[in-house]
């Protein structure tokens with residue numbers, strides 16, 4: 001037994017030396033890496049990013065631990081708007097063979113984000129496609145691809161990927177896919193393909209029963225086909241779906257009732273809507289039809305009563321126009337000035353606002369150009385204030 005112990009002594013000594021040697025090398029390596037790390041940081045602080053990147057890139061050759069630092073560094077550059085540098089860092093990471101699978105996937109994801117930021121959609125799309133089957137990155141990759149397909153107006157792909165994302169995440173994407181269907185319907189409508197237009201609009205309503213845009217388009221399609229009753233049905237549905245969009249249906253509804261020769265029916269419907277909606281568009285249109293069907297006195301009485309409680313710019317302009325048409329301009333010189341002011345204010349005012357980000361615009365956009373949300377830009381009420389009476 002003692003002989004055996006004596007024999008093991010050199011082995012123990014050798015292994016002790018090996019362990020000590022290994023620890024020394026590790027410490028030395030760590031010291032070198034640490035020195036390089038601070039050197040790189042100093043370059044960054046001195047605003048010398050090129051030298052910093054050179055140092056950090058050299059460090060990546062040492063081992064895979066520095067890959068994390070590169071990922072962070074690349075993200076920092078992207079956030080600072082230096083997308084070229086972010087692409088360089090993330091691109092050089094992917095080229096390395098010593099990454100773990102997770103690091104490789106994260107590098108692909110970050111490089112995809114860089115390309116997206118740079119507007120290089122085809123390159124970003126190819127990278128995100130590599131990740132759609134990877135459970136850890138599936139949701140992000142799908143949502144980025146949906147964004148890309150929207151930018152490229154590839155609505156069919158946008159629908160397919162949104163449906164898949166909805167299945168995986170459990171979050172409803174129906175409001176936005178209904179709009180994608182409406183986009184396809186508008187394209188079919190531009191080709192005068194009525195059957196396909198109608199099919200996409202019904203698909204939109206099946207996805208989102210509250211899609212006012214689909215009914216506005218269905219109404220216009222029915223008008224073009226000469227079916228004014230069907231058009232009225234679709235336009236009236238807008239008021240039940242989302243009253244905020246109803247001002248968009250007022251002019252075509254008026255045209256439908258006129259085409260059918262039923263102005264009294266239109267006036268009755270307007271009165272019904274007016275009981276719950278005192279926006280300028282309704283006040284103005286109701287006054288216009290009162291003037292046509294019941295005369296100046298009825299229109300003026302309605303406007304004076306209405307504007308006292310619900311003052312709107314459109315209502316004011318209608319009141320001034322009606323008084324001027326009656327020849328009251330000679331009696332009240334200020335009426336002309338009031339008319340000019342109200343017309344100028346209406347022409348210069350933004351008519352639509354995004355309820356999500358506050359972006360204001362003069363024409364209706366179904367997708368906000370600022371925050372890219374669907375269905376958030378709506379006609380603005382021109383109600384100035386509501387008094388207690």
Ligand SMILES: [Zn+2]
Pocket residue numbers: 354355356357358359368369370371372373376
């Ligand atoms: Zn917005």
